[in-house]
Amino acid sequence: MRFDFNTYDFADTETGGNAVAVVDASGAMSWAALKAATEAWERRARLAGATAGVPLAISGHKEAAFLIAILGCLRLRVPFVPVDVINPPERIARIGQLVQAGLRYDAQGDAFVPGSDNPAPLAETGLAYIMFTSGSTGDPKGVQIGRESVSLFAGWIRDCLNLGAAPVFMDQMLFSFDFSLFNWVGALELGGACVLCQRETIAQRDTFVAYLANTRINVWASTPSFVRQQLFNPDFNHTHLPDLRVFVFGAESLTPTLAEELWQRFPQVRIINSYGPTEATCSTTWVEIDPALRAAAPNPFPIGRAKPYAEVFIENGEISIAGDHVMRGYLNRPDLNASRMFERNGKRGYRSGDLGEIDAQGLVTFRGRIDDQIKLHGYRIELAEIDATIATLPHVRAGATVALRRPDGTIVRLIGFVEPAQTGPAGLQPLPSGLQDWKAILGKRLPPYMIPSELVACHHFPTTSTDKADRKQLERLYLEARLSKKPES
Template sequence: MPPIRTDDLLDGGPSPSPAPPVLDLIAHQAHTRPDAVALVHDTARLTYAELADAVRERALALSAEGAAPGRLVALHRPRGIDAIVGLLAVLTTGAAYLPLDIQAPDARNAAILQDSCGDLAPTPAEVAAAGELVLPGPGAPAGAAYVIYTSGSTGTPNGVVVAHDSLAHFIAGAVPAYGIGPDSRVLQFSPLHFDASVQEVFATLGAGGTLVLRTDDMLDVRDLLAGCARHGITVLDLPAAYWHELVHVLSSGAVPLPGCLDTVIIYGEAALPERVARWRELTGERTRLLNAYGPTETTVVATVADLTRHGDGPVPIGRPLPGVRAAVVGGELWLLGGGLSYGYLSNPELNARRFTELDGERAYRTGDLVTIGEDRQILYHGRLDDEVKIGGQRIDPAAIDSVLSAHPKVREAAVVAQQDADGVKRLVAFVVTEGGVGAEELRGLVRERMPAAAVPAAVGIVAALPRTSSGKINRKVLRTTDPRLSVVHEEPLPAEDRVPLSHAQRRLWLLDQLDGPSCAYNMPIVLELDGVPDRAALAAAVTDLAERHEVLRTVFLAPEDEPYQHVLAASAVRARTVECPAGELRERVQDFVSETFDLARELPLRVALFVPEGGEGPAAVLAVLLHHVAGDGWSLAPLMNDLATAYAARAQGRAPEQEPLPVQYADYTLWQHDVLGTADDPDSAVARGLT
């Protein structure tokens, strides 16, 4: 076999040899700092000594059930202290843990258990009932620490087997790179079935820090940052897609970045250059920003870039960690070193395809296209299988994402290549906006900045993008999604569960279908204010308002050309902040209240706070824009009263104390249809009124 030509090679330098096992690092903390707090979950906490005792007790029970080197133990627990104790207990027995997604469909977890155990596989319900269950079947190699299943490019689950040695090697390089120590308080954000949890758990506990487990109310950006402030979080580890949304929210002025936060690590997807630039404008160098890259097959993270002082230009994924080498072969990134996993569980064919040799040393082919920049940092250019040729030109969809995301009214965007029945590829963009921007305007933006071949053939304005369980944008779903759909992250409700439109709503919906999006039925309220409201309190109050009134977070889907009310989460309604010169204030407000609504794709409520700079006039202007499909003249007073009540409470640092509404608009609709009947029933009130 001829030697493989390497385009370039980066060496992260030597790693500690031998790297201490992670269990030894944690045991050292329990011995030397027994009273230090190891775990926090809501109001519960465990010291290192208490953690060691709990792990020892659970490990004895698991050993009695057959857990030992070479065995696999499935882990199925909700986020909490028990899950961490169970995970560490499995490792203590010498077995490897296999975390299951507690929110995944039973069919996926059943497929994973079948793949790892064969015909003797237990059911997902049996694993859930036990919390930790020693699995029958062939098990895993004796040196394995964990097995994490990835979907792979085909959607078929592939179990990646990571050794104790690889885990120790990674932690030895990651802890100094991230700056984690005994004073660190790290948020455990990721679910355990995603390998980012590995660095959160083992880097923190191995360094003697405090691991704070995210509670269920800390998923929305505002609630997450409030929780970080409450717990004094110093290190935050986030999927890049989630961080993009966080930067967008910070830019609106709706919530501040907690002062306790000194390091943010992002991973999982390419960081958008304009979001990095905006982050620098917002934070300066107060909070360090690290861009981490690495496939599960090479133990969590292989390269890291410090973006704290990053200027303009492409965003790098950095340089290899100690003990890692990165080779560029034919434009593809190959990784070598002590972080390589054992490979895929019981899948020799896939192992042979993805793990190869370079100059006699085992290497992993990432499938990622990269180059090495002048500063000797790696630049990511997308996936080999994402390469798109349009009109003979190579197009990078991520570059189009970046252009679209630079629009001030775009919250996030994802561009994918879709293939039609004739085999022709076309670019399709899915965009979440704040309203007031249409598909043609966005296509025009791309046309101004990129080659004609990069202009998406279609732009879908959607309520939200689909996510994987780890928080990444699910581009696999988007590749087969019709851009005309308005809610791509949720399936339409079953026909029997759908609430029809009220008669007034149906009239407005029909007009929308005939005439297209219009501002004719806008109901604006514009208030000039003597002072600037607390932006974080206002943002939280708008979410409270949407939580209280379902109709404010309803879109009107028509999967079989028959519309129904589809209610979204309250967090889908966001307040925006607009800072502008005082001389432009009137025009900006007028533009806002004249924005159109697409009832199938956009929520019927928008709230904007305008803050003029310089000049005379109001200190701020609050504009609330309601579409008639969600209310009428009588609705405005209770809507504003509820918003005022919620803001007053949030400004005092508490949630509003309001009794839930006994009746929602959907209830009224069902009552109306019950009373009036249908036109095809000759005895109904509707039919009599038509005759």
């Protein structure tokens, strides 16, 4: 049995019903059980008021119930809006209001609750889902992905990646992080299994490896940052995970150093690198690191060539993408749609904001960002959204955020700056006494991965020629202040 993403229905139902389809912390679910649970969820959703074309938010973490709700929405033609509970309740509620959701399904409580004060059908029809990413205005922005885009994505996994029969996918990425799409779409399209990994399991390294070994995972898709964390565990190797045969990376640059460390641990493993913003349905380019590319060892590795259904080109140094997998536009943001979207050869196009190069073989290499958007552990973050939230702290005039990087460009952590409303001496200063609870205050509006690890005060932010906070100057001030501190005797 499998799930066909062309028809959005279960297929080949006469065989394989007893095979495992989904695993979570509570146990394994067979394909037959998954189908029955999805049909039961649909009946409850209809009774609760779910309607085709009216979005339905899904909140939870990595429960089978979350995936069941996704499949139910796809079958009912109800656009789903995934939101992980890592987000504070205020942000979850705000997303429901922005999308005018008819309902929110609480996957952890197995309950339907109101989704917004004013539910309404979407102006855009035929959507599979709306995924919210960090927004520079202080509000998250909704990316509208059509059903045709998900069908193309599933076909690429099926026809191009040669993952074998009924592969088992490790899925630790949040359902609200579009890269997770690779795991559950791939597993279900190929009639395999999706192994959902909760934060609590991942936090216990021995338990995590044992969980992956017992479920016999074959495909590992993650950010390079996440796999780098696993390398601290000496048991993360072929001996303990003998069924693991493919690594798929995305959302961050992949270096030869990391790839070589993996080949030392897993000598026969395949490594695939990929790239694609949320606006282009998870990925647009891909390349397998073959012996020639491994020997050349460019740093970083290229992000690949365009998929069969995609066109990728460089315009003024910027990576631009065209094809039917490109989003249908940002939700209620005509300003962004006008500046970021275009039409090319009758296909939707998107200007990514990523800098890149294409060589004679068609391989694209990522070279950074045009703006202040960053990737931290794979999460896409608009620094301006953090700035705006910091500025809401009591007795603060303005906020700014700096991403500290290693020499190879990898972001280590975020440092926040406040400009107090009350004037004071120039340079970095201790936080005013009224800001001791700043992390708790920011945590009511931002998920943990967007909260700076440190907050410092700076009277009179240095500014750029366009009168914006000068992040480079703030970073210089911060580093100079830290270097000037004498070690305690």
